[in-house]
Amino acid sequence: MxxxxxxxxxxxxxxxxxxxxxxxxxxxxxxxxxxxxxxxxxxxxxxxxxxxxxxxxxxxxxxxxxxxxxxxxxxxxxxxxxxxxxxxxxxxxxxxxxxxxxRNISKRLGRLTGGGLFAEQQKLGVKAPEPETGVFGCDSVLLAKHEDKLFWLWGDTTLPGYPLGVFHSTAAHSSLQPVSEFKPPLSIRFSHFRDADEKVRGVAPIPGDGPTWLTGMASLPWKVGLPDRLVATYTKIKNHLDEYEVGLCVWDPEKNSFESHHVLWKEGDGEKGLIPRGHPFRWKDEHGKEWLLFGDPFPTMRCPATFEGWETKEQWEKVAAPPHPRAAEDGAEMKPHRGSVTWNPFRKRWVTVFTQTHGKPSAFGEIWYAEAASPMGPWGKAVKILTHDNYTFYNPRIHPELTPADASFIVFEGTYTAEFANHAQPTPRYNYNQILYRLDLDDPKLAPARE
CATH class of the missing domain: 2.60.40.1120 (Carboxypeptidase-like, regulatory domain)
Known part of the structure; x- marks a missing residue:
């Protein structure tokens, strides 16, 4: 004793x-x-x-x-x-x-995914706003308003128990208005899809070896009197990044998973042709017909904004790529890597946020903003709104679903990762996770993009 x-x-x-x-x-x-x-x-x-x-x-x-x-x-x-x-x-x-x-024009609001969002605060005895999700890291986000919720989907997901996590996409619901104040500290309550042991599980178990990655997710009207259908494009992956099968998939509300709907291409078939990729958005042409535009960031194809138009390849149309935007500062061509486009009521213009290909100081971490009168372009002068020091921030997605219709700002998130950087040292907890930013559209530094 x-x-x-x-x-x-x-x-x-x-x-x-x-x-x-x-x-x-x-x-x-x-x-x-x-x-x-x-x-x-x-x-x-x-x-x-x-x-x-x-x-x-x-x-x-x-x-x-x-x-x-x-x-x-x-x-x-x-x-x-x-x-x-x-x-x-x-x-x-x-x-x-x-x-x-x-020094950024954008304001960092906080990390949305991963463990220990408020770890330091908790060490001081303050309870975190939300419980731990059991997710340590996750790749690029897709988001769609589906029925009465927001449906969030991520790519490969890291879990605490082993270096290999979930490779068939993970997903969660949130309320339609999960953010009340667009300033830090920030957190969103996610309701993840889980297995019988309450672990976060894959939601796209498409048959075949290797990971299943999804893109082009949207909620589309179907038959009169029936609920909208949640759809996406799937790709099966080998050798880390190589596609060997691409197809369409549809959410099954009974199984709570995406099921293969139609194979578009397989390895050995030759040219892939049109593929609905990226972050789709709706657009009405001069005749009032509503289309769903697919691109990453700028449109490359369109289909009627219905489930039938999406599943019927004969109704798909190619969209001509616009010229790359040029930097407002020096006129240099800005070649986008990934990004998204949306209509902005405050600016009464189409706006885009994208990652620059081979930017400086980070090869895939420099984020730019531009505007256009049409989503087809041409796009005006681009302004850099976010920079990283030898780190990657890819697949940025503007979230008009989160902000009020009359908001004078937009919010966007992207994947913060040491991948594709020059021997970058991973940031504890933050690496391979989603970070949300706010961009005030009335910021004087954005003036060149409005010209």
């Missing part, structure tokens, strides 16, 4: 009250997620969705400590030697407030 008492006393004596570090945007005081602090001995700390870092390392207390500051478009002024960081003196039980300058 005496030994146990001494052990308990010794353990209690080693406990250190943490130091609270708050990362905030100097302009508006909002918490800033995804800001990394790194010491001179390479200890790394990353702010959570509440903009918090909890420091409990005793070797850093009660002395002057230098923190390099890295924030992918957020930062502090460099010193005379070119170091971007701060010198401060952490103390047990203390609070440090770090104000960072936002």
């Amino acid at each position: 005496k030994a146990l008492t001494l052990l308990a006393f010794s353990s209690a004596g080693l406990a250190v009250e943490p130091c609270r570090i708050e990362i905030v945007d100097k302009e508006n005081g909002w918490p800033v997620p995804l800001v990394e602090l790194r010491t001179t001995h390479d200890a790394r700390y990353v702010s959570d969705n509440a903009g918090l870092i909890v420091l409990d390392d005793p070797d850093l207390f009660d002395r002057a400590v230098w923190f390099h500051v890295k924030g992918h478009g957020y930062g502090v002024k460099k010193d005379g030697f070119g170091y971007e960081g701060i010198r401060t003196s952490p103390a047990a039980g203390g609070t440090i407030r770090i104000e960072v300058d936002r």
Whole structure:
């Protein structure tokens, strides 16, 4: 008993009250997620969705400590030697407030997926807004308003229990208005589709080896008196990125999964022809006919905006690709990698957000905004709205479903990943997850895109 008492006393004596570090945007005081602090001995700390870092390392207390500051478009002024960081003196039980300058036009709202969205806040005894989902990482998002909910779908998904996770797409429902305030701290309540053991499960078990990836998801009217049908294009993958089968699939509300509807192409068939890909959106032509446009970001094909028009290949039409937008700053051609297009009531224009192919400083992490009178183009001058330091941010998707119809801003999310970057060091918890941004359309820095 005496030994146990001494052990308990010794353990209690080693406990250190943490130091609270708050990362905030100097302009508006909002918490800033995804800001990394790194010491001179390479200890790394990353702010959570509440903009918090909890420091409990005793070797850093009660002395002057230098923190390099890295924030992918957020930062502090460099010193005379070119170091971007701060010198401060952490103390047990203390609070440090770090104000960072936002260099992006877009404002970071927070991470939507993965574990520990509010991990630092929880270390301080504050309960997270939502329980943990059991998802550690997930690839590109698709989103559709279906019946009375929002239907969210992601690609390959990482789980806690093993390096190999779910490779047949995962999905969840949310309410039609899951976000009340478009500022951090932010979280969305997702109701994931799960198996009998309550683990997040795949929702596209299309037969065949390898992962199943979905694209071109939409909710379309069917027969009179019957509910709309949720549809998508599936691809079967081998060798990491190679397609060997492409087809159409339809959501089965009884099985709660996508089922193969029609095979469009198989390896060995020759040219693929038209394939409904990307983030589809509705558009009415000059005759009032409503079409569903598919593209990534700009339209490449269209079909009548009905289930019959979608499933009948003879009704599909090719759309001519517009010229690439040019940068407002220097007129350089901006070749899009992936992105999305939507009508914006505030601007009364079509708007697009896309990832630049082989941009700088990140090859696939530079995000641009442009406008057009027609979704077919031509697109006006493009303005860079988001940058990354040797990191990837691909497949950005504008979410008009989330914002009020009269909103003077848009929100978009994309996949933040070390993949396709130059030996980037993965960011703990954030890597391979979805991050949401806000873009204020009345920001003076967007003026060149309005010309």
